[in-house]
Amino acid sequence: MTFQSGSRQQPGRGEIEIEVAATGLNFKEVLLALGMLPIPTDADLKFGLECAGKIVALGEGVEGFEIGDEVIAFGDGCFSRFLTTSALSVALKPKHLSLEAAATIPVAFTTAYYSLMQLGRLSKGDRVLIHAAAGGVGMAAVQIAQWIGAEIFATAGNPEKRAFLHSIGIEHVFDSRSVAFAEEVMQCTHGKGVDVVLNSLAGEFLTKSLDVLAPYGRFLEIGKRDILNNSQLGLKVFAKCLSFFAINVDRQLPNFSDLWREVVQHFHERNFQPLPYQVFAIDSVARAFEEMARAKHIGKIVVSLENQDSLSIGENKDTKVPVAFSSREPKKSVTPAQTYQKQLLEQGLSSAEGIEAFNRILENTLSQVLVSTHDFRLQIKPDLVSYSPIPEATNKDNLSKPTYSRPELSTTYIAPRNEIEQKISLIWQELLGSEQVGIHDNFFELGGDSLLMVQVRSKLQAALNCDISTADLFEYPTINVLAGYLSQTQNEQPAFEQAQERAKRQEAAIEEEMDLMRLRRRVYE
Numbered sequence: 001m002t003f004q005s006g007s008r009q010q011p012g013r014g015e016i017e018i019e020v021a022a023t024g025l026n027f028k029e030v031l032l033a034l035g036m037l038p039i040p041t042d043a044d045l046k047f048g049l050e051c052a053g054k055i056v057a058l059g060e061g062v063e064g065f066e067i068g069d070e071v072i073a074f075g076d077g078c079f080s081r082f083l084t085t086s087a088l089s090v091a092l093k094p095k096h097l098s099l100e101a102a103a104t105i106p107v108a109f110t111t112a113y114y115s116l117m118q119l120g121r122l123s124k125g126d127r128v129l130i131h132a133a134a135g136g137v138g139m140a141a142v143q144i145a146q147w148i149g150a151e152i153f154a155t156a157g158n159p160e161k162r163a164f165l166h167s168i169g170i171e172h173v174f175d176s177r178s179v180a181f182a183e184e185v186m187q188c189t190h191g192k193g194v195d196v197v198l199n200s201l202a203g204e205f206l207t208k209s210l211d212v213l214a215p216y217g218r219f220l221e222i223g224k225r226d227i228l229n230n231s232q233l234g235l236k237v238f239a240k241c242l243s244f245f246a247i248n249v250d251r252q253l254p255n256f257s258d259l260w261r262e263v264v265q266h267f268h269e270r271n272f273q274p275l276p277y278q279v280f281a282i283d284s285v286a287r288a289f290e291e292m293a294r295a296k297h298i299g300k301i302v303v304s305l306e307n308q309d310s311l312s313i314g315e316n317k318d319t320k321v322p323v324a325f326s327s328r329e330p331k332k333s334v335t336p337a338q339t340y341q342k343q344l345l346e347q348g349l350s351s352a353e354g355i356e357a358f359n360r361i362l363e364n365t366l367s368q369v370l371v372s373t374h375d376f377r378l379q380i381k382p383d384l385v386s387y388s389p390i391p392e393a394t395n396k397d398n399l400s401k402p403t404y405s406r407p408e409l410s411t412t413y414i415a416p417r418n419e420i421e422q423k424i425s426l427i428w429q430e431l432l433g434s435e436q437v438g439i440h441d442n443f444f445e446l447g448g449d450s451l452l453m454v455q456v457r458s459k460l461q462a463a464l465n466c467d468i469s470t471a472d473l474f475e476y477p478t479i480n481v482l483a484g485y486l487s488q489t490q491n492e493q494p495a496f497e498q499a500q501e502r503a504k505r506q507e508a509a510i511e512e513e514m515d516l517m518r519l520r521r522r523v524y525e
Contacts, residue, residue, distance in 0.1 A: 001033075001286045009084040011059035016087050018071060020053040022103040022279075023078045025301040026136070028224070030292050034454045037224065048078030050106035052099040055090075062087045069093075072102045072264070074251055079285065081305060088257040091264040101274035104136070104300040105267065106260075108275060111249045112140035112198070113263050115220040117148075119245045120196040124149035127194040129185060129212065131176055131201050134161035136300045137222060139275050141198050142170065147271055153194060155181050155201075157295060158447060160355055164298055176201065177447070182208040193217065202226050207233070215240045222247045275299040281307045293451055296433060409445055413438040420464070421483045427459045428479070439479040460486075 011017045029047050031037045039045055052072045055065055065071070070093040075085035093102045116122040128145050132138045133154035145152050146169070155176035156162045165173045172188050174181035186193060193214035199206060202225040210219060210233075219242060221227070227246060238244075253259065266272045276299035280288035285303055292301050357371045413436065416422040421439055428437045431452050443453070453473050460468055464486060476482040 001289070003079075006080065008082050011057050011062075011084050013060045014062060014087050015059040015084055016055055016062060016065060016071075016073075016090050017057035017059075017082060017084045018051065018053040018073060018075075018090070019056045020051045020078055020081060020083050020305050021099040022052050022305065023048050023303045024050040024103040024105075024107060024136075025288055025292055025303060026050070026107050027292060030289055030451075031224070033289055034293065034451070036451070036454060038228065046077035046079075048075070048080070048083075050074055050103060051078035051083060052093060052102040053083070056082070059087070065090065065092070070099065070102075072105055074106050074260070079282070079303065079305075086251070089251055089260065091261060094264070094267045096270075097267065097274060100277065100279055100302050100304060103302050104275040104277050105264070107249070108136035108140040108300065109144075109263050109272065110260060111137050111222060111247070112144055113266075114249050114253070114259055115198055115222060115245070115247050116141055116144050116196065118259070119247065120198070120218045120220050122148055122150055122196055126150045126196060127153065127189060127192075127214075128196040128198065129153040129155075129194045129209065130198045131155050131205075131209070132157070133165055133170070133173075134298045135200075136275060137200070138198075139299055140272075142168070143272050150196075153185055153188065157449075159359075160296075161298060163355060176205075177444075177449070179204055179208045182212050185212045189214075196220065199223060203231070206231075207237075210237045210242070213237075213240065213242055215242075217242050219244045220247055221245060224248075277302045279304050283307060290455075293455060294431065294433070295449070295451065409441055411438060411440040411442070414440055416479065418483070420487060421479050423463050424460065424479045424483055424486075427456060427463065431455055431459075437479065439483070441478060443473075443477045 009017070026049055028037065029049065032039065032045065033047070050073070052070070055067050055069045055071055058065060058067060065087065071090050072093050073083070073085055073091070074089040075083045077083060093099070116128070120128075122128060122145065126148075128141075128150045130138050130141045130145065130152060131154075133142055133152075134156045138154070138156075142152060142154065142165075152170050153172040153174070154165050154170050155174045156165055157176045162173045162175070172185070174184050193212045194217065195214055196218045197209045197213060198220045199209050200223040201209065202223055206221075206223070206226055213219060217240065221244065225231075226233075249259075250256075263272075267274075278291070278297055278299075279302050280291070282303055282305045288301050288303050291297055361369050361371075415436075416425045416439055425437050425439070428434070428443065428446070428448075432443075432446050432448060434446060437446065443456075448456075453470055457468050457470050457473055460466075460473075466486065468486070472485065473482065476485045
């Protein structure tokens with residue numbers, strides 16, 4: 001991903017220009033970046049659907065806003081320093097919220113609120129199943145359901161996320177990577193099912209979710225994969241008088257402005273709170289996309305546009321007037337205490353890393369344990385320790401990614417035996433966040449999914465200099481069988497060339513034999 005210069009667009013009638021301070025990242029953008037959602041050929045794709053910032057210009061006819069107001073907004077291209085968008089998509093930021101926190105609100109809460117309240121008609125005492133409840137829309141939906149007084153059933157993709165959901169008061173939490181959730185929901189509800197399902201899962205997970213709906217239940221589909229793939233759906237389950245809603249909340253939605261203002265008003269009244277979020281600097285935007293693609297985070301990922309001087313701007317031949325990033329305001333003096341606090345925050349563990357460390361401590365019998373973001377092995381008799389050097393982190397974005405112990409599997413761990421298996425293993429370990437991966441371990445049993453598989457494909461093609469399809473990776477889900485397939489593929493070209501050469505020699509021999517036969521025939525005649 002690279003940045004390009006562009007022209008600032010002066011606000012027209014009914015428009016507002018915002019200097020963007022923080023941008024929320026959304027899963028849809030990750031799917032687009034990975035090529036997993038189709039992009040119309042005539043579309044002018046710009047990443048960045050939501051932001052928070054300060055008004056720098058007002059168009060004619062705009063009321064209720066002033067230059068200098070801090071706002072939150074929907075827009076196209078919110079990773080730009082300046083954004084011009086309709087005033088109907090802009091709302092005043094609640095004063096008690098930071099700009100980064102406010103950037104977590106627009107897409108997640110508007111989608112969840114419209115889905116649950118307007119379409120799902122969620123009311124006190126209703127039972128609601130929220131899939132991927134530790135994600136952005138999922139956590140917004142949890143807040144709304146708790147506020148309304150509904151009974152929540154939730155799913156999440158790993159133990160850390162499920163533990164987090166338990167910690168915020170959700171009793172019924174299930175694994176979103178197993179269809180066993182359906183049977184568990186029916187057991188918890190004594191066979192009655194749930195009144196509302198907020199779904200983002202695909203394939204069999206979708207049909208299983210329909211099965212757990214009670215009569216007159218409402219199915220709220222915010223996923224895109226099955227719809228874009230034109231997946232088939234049996235109608236028998238709808239004998240229960242179910243309602244199915246395909247949902248995409250954007251500015252073309254009828255009465256969108258009223259919906260957006262209603263959501264923000266709940267934050268002014270402090271009925272809702274911003275989502276937990278992880279901040280990436282603008283010059284680490286590619287890492288922000290990668291982090292969301294790994295699906296390990298909780299809540300939202302926010303990109304801060306504070307540090308723009310370090311950006312590398314690519315050339316855009318179509319742009320005549322480049323945007324010069326405005327200079328920063330003079331820095332305020334910082335006390336030693338503030339500096340020390342900042343260093344602690346930069347060097348400390350995140351909540352998720354702390355939970356992971358604590359879980360690992362509980363699993364052993366050591367009397368003393370040291371937990372640190374630095375590798376102290378490098379300072380204790382380094383000649384006795386085998387290690388790969390890790391550069392010291394300079395800021396929060398560059399902290400090493402947390403790794404997880406190998407889960408309990410039906411297969412025994414066997415280390416890679418050759419170069420190609422080693423390369424595959426290293427890629428899997430990086431993307432899965434696993435400390436070790438055996439050659440017979442199943443990618444999906446280790447926590448992998450179709451989104452990670454797309455990244456595996458990209459990294460394998462670069463590492464092995466070969467062409468691999470995602471379908472092949474699904475067909476060969478262990479390192480052993482995948483390495484065997486790739487080795488065979490790499491050898492196919494020489495074998496094919498040898499076969500072609502043999503065929504040419506055979507054709508030449510046949511032609512020579514035919515010439516000899518023609519000569520004999522002429523002599524005989």
